[in-house]
Amino acid sequence: MFFLCSGNHAAHLCDTSRNMNDRISRIIIVGGGSAGWLTAGVIAAEHCIDSQAQQPFELLLIESPDVPTIGVGEGTWPSMRSTLQRIGLSETDFIRECDASFKQGTYFRNWHTGSGDTYSHPFTVPIGYADTNLAPHWLELTDAPQFADAVTPQTALFADCLAPKQITTPEYAFLVNYAYHLDAGKFAELLRRHCTEQLGVKHIKANVSQINSAENGDIQSVTTDSAGEIAGDLFIDCTGTSSLLLGEHFKIPFQSRQATLFNDTALAAQVPYTEEDQAIQSCTHSTAQTAGWIWDIGLPTRRGTGHVYSSAHISEDEATAQLLAYIKETAGDKAAAGVVPRKIPFQPGHRREFWHRNCVAIGMSSGFIEPLEASALVMIELAAGMIAEQLPPTRDVMDIVAKRYNQKFLRHWNQIIEFLKLHYVLSARDDSPYWQDNRAATSIPERLSEQLSLWRFRSPWHQDAGAVDDLFPTASYQYILYGMGFSTAPRHTASHHQDQRQRQASELFKKNAARAAQLTKALPSNRELLNKVREFGFQKL
């Protein structure tokens, strides 16, 4: 930097911590947790900021030493596998240190009629999905197995709590697609260590006390209680629901989506296993209640459960009683006796804008909705991935990236909200105002209503995808629709290819059944495989 200070412009160049032009040379992440550290990891791994010679920018994470990490169990999407790989973490370390288990989808109970009905939303798309739409063929079958069971071998693994791979399968590879259940507190801790020790992220433990504006309205710096003033070119707000930078400082309004998704309170509780080697479920269990639903996540050491509900439709006492009844039913009186649920109120919705000036919010600072399809972590991965890939090199072009980012993430939020609403709209439950209100036309987003009207006549397939990076592929819509008894009429026109397609479909159904039988024989239980991972680890190849 010495040469910059020689010459006529020395004073101008040296009076600022910024670089000589408007190059982005310092990125500040405010807030740790899984949002902050995952973002730091993805950006750092993409840009070799650990390189002394070619460091493109500094990456600092300011974390409050006073905010405790909360060890809630969380579900991820399969995308987490490539995210972890991208960051350079070994899957063995990740599983061992984050108390992780394998998640292959969601298993829904009592969502349709409320009288013991079940269906699955697995992570594997229907067999032959690229070329053949099995949904119309399945609809014609009499005596058919459930939709997911007919079109993917994955759900056959759920009953016996089987794993998605073997100990000989290389890390991150699979026999059937999978994601994870993990302890979010331990996950943030592992990411913190990896980011600071391997990836060159600088960690500052301090509380942000003030946000300082530049003349143009950008954030110039943040003042901290113990690390002085910290300047930066791009600020990433990972401060959780307080949304210190985007919400409090920039006053970007919060857009409530409660008119569509009513749930605004969660009661979380950890449940011990009753036996040491009790089976670990292959998927998240989601059991509908009278005014919400209960999640149930199996980690190796314990289960994480919680009741998400609409406080307008049920009292806290009643919601607690339903959660305790569920725990009693699934873990016995003794386990239920020791449970004290933790209450987490939340506002379903998101900020109007996510990237404003030189500040972008990721994680709960940008928005939050019920974890029905575990969309929180995947949204962080997507946000961090886009920032890492599209990182504006200068302040000049940042506004263009910001505009595109805002469009994209508004689309993501809308799709998540519509997709979650689909679960409620399709329910035939009539046992409480909650379910009736959920079907009120005024509560249903317009695009979802339109889709449902169309899908009465043909099943969703490739043309129904909005964009290549849609969060929920069309296959997911099929799983929910036909899992919940939605009926699509047969085609109203005949096809020249009818016979050929029919043959292909019945071959695929047979192939699927054979594959399911083969996999159930070959795959170990989750518990067995996780024990082996602890002892031997996965190989890298």
Add this chain to the structure above:
Amino acid sequence: MSQYEVLNKDKHRQLRIKTGYSAALGDAVMYAMTYPMEFRDIQSCYPILFTKDPNTGVFFAAAVLGFEADQNLFLQDNSWDASYIPAVIRRQPFLIATGGDGDNQAPVVSLDLDHPRVSQDEGEALFDAEGGATEFLNQKIALLDQLHHGLQHSSGFIDTLLQHELLEQITFDIAFNDGSKESVQGFYSIAEERLYQLKGDVLESLNRAGYLQPVFMAVASISRMRNIIERRNRLRV
């Protein structure tokens, strides 16, 4: 099933061990585990590939003997048609068990009483009339000792290969003369391109640990694939 017991001169005084090689004696195996100290001998007859233990996922080196489960192309007329027979085959039905706890893990000679080689009346005796070990048993014990050291050395060898990313997956798609095809999967070989890019200090450390020579033995051994393909072709004609 297997029934392992620590060898005991009183309990096992009368046992005899059948010699020779045949499917009936348990030799119809697709591959035999090997270790770097044995690679020079192995590569004179067999391809050396790497595969994973199905129970642990841990890599080990193997002398390939056939193309499908239970197929050993070197077994002919109750003999083993090769100038060198892998040590893990020759040591049957004996094995090393590590007795004691903690650091005090003294290796002890054990055997599988359910192994088809174990007999009451046929084959080589283990103990003489006075209860002393026979020459046959002494030879087996020496072999087990060799094997034990070889396998210990092997685990460091495998770790080093993985550390330098010197293994890569290899699939053989073979069309035999009789028109049948076989796709041999689940095996790994030395990643030659990476091997040839290793720098001086890495090569020196490999050499010092006794790993460099076996790496090249394993590379050379791939040519023996032709040998077993020919054996397989002869089999079906």
